[in-house]
Amino acid sequence: MLERLLEILSEVRPDLDFENETRLIDDDLLDSFDIISIVSECNDVFDVEISVDDLEPENFNSAEAIAALIERLQED
Amino acid sequence: MTFVSVPFLILLLAADLLYYLFPLRHRWLVLLAASLVFYAVNSGLLTLVLVATAALVYAGGRMIHARLFSYKTLLEQEPSLTKEEKKSARDRSKKQAKQVLTLFVLVILGILLFLKYSNFFAGTAVSLFTGGKGVYSPMKLLLPLGISFYTLQAISYLVDISRGKADPEKDPLRLLLYLCFFPQIVQGPIPRYRDLGPQLAEGHPFDPDGFCRGLQLILWGFMKKLIIADRIATPVSAIFSAPENYSGVMAFLGAAFYGIQVYADFSGGMDIALGAAQTFGITLTPNFTQPYFSTSVEDFWRRWHITLGAWMKDYVFYPLSLSKAFGSLSQKARKLVGPSLGKKLPSILAMFIVYFLVGIWHGPQWTYILYGIWNGIFIVGGLLLPDLYEKGRRLFRIDEDSASWRVFRMIRTFWIISVGRFFSRAKDTATAFAMIGSMFHNWYDLSPLSNGALLGLGLEGPDWIVLAVAVLVLLYTDNLHEKGVKIRESISRQPLIFRWLIYYIAILLVLIFGIYGPGYVSGNFIYEQF
Structure with missing residues (x-):
């Protein structure tokens, strides 16, 4: 899943190194438009419902964190 | 009080x-x-x-x-x-x-x-x-x-x-x-x-250090408010109370000066607020990070009135963009206008609503609503047209990292934001549009800057000099902050005598150059009315 997620992330922001970046939100690398694009794409592709309640910096600071959020929602 | x-x-x-x-x-x-x-x-x-x-x-x-x-x-x-x-x-x-x-x-x-x-x-x-x-x-x-x-x-x-x-x-x-x-x-x-x-x-x-730094920040806020904001308020009022008398560069100056006034007034008020809280050991969230160093309107709103923007993002933009209604709208739009624009539609709509609300939050007037929408147009433009910008940059072979390109973008952003100020300051929308129109009349004629026209705006020569020096000092400190220099901490590290000398000079500057006098009541803060 991580690979597919990395593809989605790179489509939204080709200029960022999602494999190594761990402060995507804390360092303001992603803006609110990027977040919405990522969330709606992930909702479609992974068939989950990332809601506004999940929009916490710790859930979006790295690709791993986003993957963990998706896995958590898939298990629910 | x-x-x-x-x-x-x-x-x-x-x-x-x-x-x-x-x-x-x-x-x-x-x-x-x-x-x-x-x-x-x-x-x-x-x-x-x-x-x-x-x-x-x-x-x-x-x-x-x-x-x-x-x-x-x-x-x-x-x-x-x-x-x-x-x-x-x-x-x-x-x-x-x-x-x-x-x-x-x-x-x-x-x-x-x-x-x-x-x-x-x-x-x-x-x-x-x-x-x-x-x-x-x-x-x-x-x-x-x-x-x-x-x-x-x-x-x-x-x-x-x-x-x-x-x-x-x-x-x-x-x-x-x-x-x-x-x-x-x-x-x-x-x-x-x-x-x-x-x-x-x-x-x-x-904590003596924190207490002292709080007082320093309050003093800095007083300087911004009394030396800059309350002084520049005079020419701003002169231009906006008789807009028919001003065109070209003078009309633009009305909006640009108002931009400086609002910044000195609002960020000065914030410094007093943050400083006052700091005397109790309490840290409030900063509301500004050098907004006039912004290179785009979007960047400006990340640096200006930060806590209002953050509030709008968390409680309006995200909930709307991710709502089921906006989601299904996006699905339908993808078929009509293509997948790329269709996907962006929820964000675009939500962003317009945010800037409408930012406008009307300032007050129940159409001028404020237009002020919000004016900014919203540029934010959404930035979202819709990145490819066009990219082509333009390639066409003119612009090096994105060059200092000149950065300065150009800062000036462009300042211009856009200043034009928006016509809406937030003019007495009604018709006046705002008329002023924007007259701004383009003889816009290339810069002679009013040197022919004494500025002296007709209610400030004497020495006041203009004090104002210019104070604005340059503000720009200089903002530039230091932009580079990550922590000015108050640097002052705290100085020897005691030098530190007190700075405080005395700052207090004297406020007392001598602040706009006040017998019977004078400092102008209310602009954001108090919102």
Whole structure:
């Protein structure tokens, strides 16, 4: 899943190194438009419902964190 | 009692003294007493509106929390439930919590809408239904101090509880303090409960360095307000009160000067607020990070009135963009306008709504609404046209990292933001459009800058020099901040004599060059009226 997620992330922001970046939100690398694009794409592709309640910096600071959020929602 | 008054300084220092004399765990009571005194002096009986709102918010917070976790009782009573049944119980609780949240938000927002906006809506409706012939006599409604600010704080508190991101406050008086903490009630910043609440509740031991830095920041705020904002207010008023007399570069200067005035006024007020809070050991969220160094309108709004932007993002932009209604709209739009634009549509719509709200939040006037929409157009433009920008850059072989390109973008952003200021300052929309039109008349003629026309704006030569030097100092310090230099910490590291010399000079500068005198009352802060 991580690979597919990395593809989605790179489509939204080709200029960022999602494999190594761990402060995507804390360092303001992603803006609110990027977040919405990522969330709606992930909702479609992974068939989950990332809601506004999940929009916490710790859930979006790295690709791993986003993957963990998706896995958590898939298990629910 | 405004920030720039002796009574405010007396209240602050008396509160500081009592704060540090009280036992640690009771220190918050001093803050509450000082805040209520400040509020009652400014708003009189309207303090009751604040107290009633606080009571509502308190009750709302506890009820939402109780609903949100009501499923736990069921789980305890029936531990054998399946995973699906547990999930469904949790979802039900969540839904109930949202219903209670909606009710309370509507009531709290209703108070603001009634007091601040009912005349505007009624006047607009009368004008619409009578074809502009009907006359609406507005009701006389007084606004409680800071209602536009504490209403947003109240909503964020309740929504955060419903999202499970915060626990409700147990003590109603502490919640009241969160809503009316006196350094921040007049014009923000707009704090979140989880950031400010615990800081207010815990008593802070006296820290001489922090206390001193707080006072430094207050002094810096006074300098911005009294030396720059209240001085530049004179030419701004001259231009905006007789706009028909000014065109070309002079009309543009009206808006640009107003931009400087608002920045010095609002960020000066913020420095006083942050500094006052810091004397109690409390850190408020900064509201500005050198906005005039922005390279795009989007960047500007990340640096200007940060806490309002952050509030709008968390409580309007994200919920709207991710709502089911916007989602299905996006699905339909993908078929009509193609997948690329269709995907962006929810964000674009939500962003327009945000900037409409940012505009109308400033006040119930069409000028403010247009001010919001003007900014929204450029933000959305930035979202829709990145490919076009990229092609333009390649066509003109622009090196994106070059200093000249950066300076060009800063000037361009300043120009766009300044033109938007015509809407926020002109007396009505027709005047704003007329001024924007006249700005293009002989725009290339820069002779008014040197032919003495500036001296006809109500300021004498020496005042212009003081103003120019002060604005350059402000620009210089902003540039240092932009480079990450911590000025107050550097001053603190200086030898004692040098430090005191700086303080004396700063105080003398405010006393000598501040705009005031016998019988002079410093202009109210612009953001107090919002």
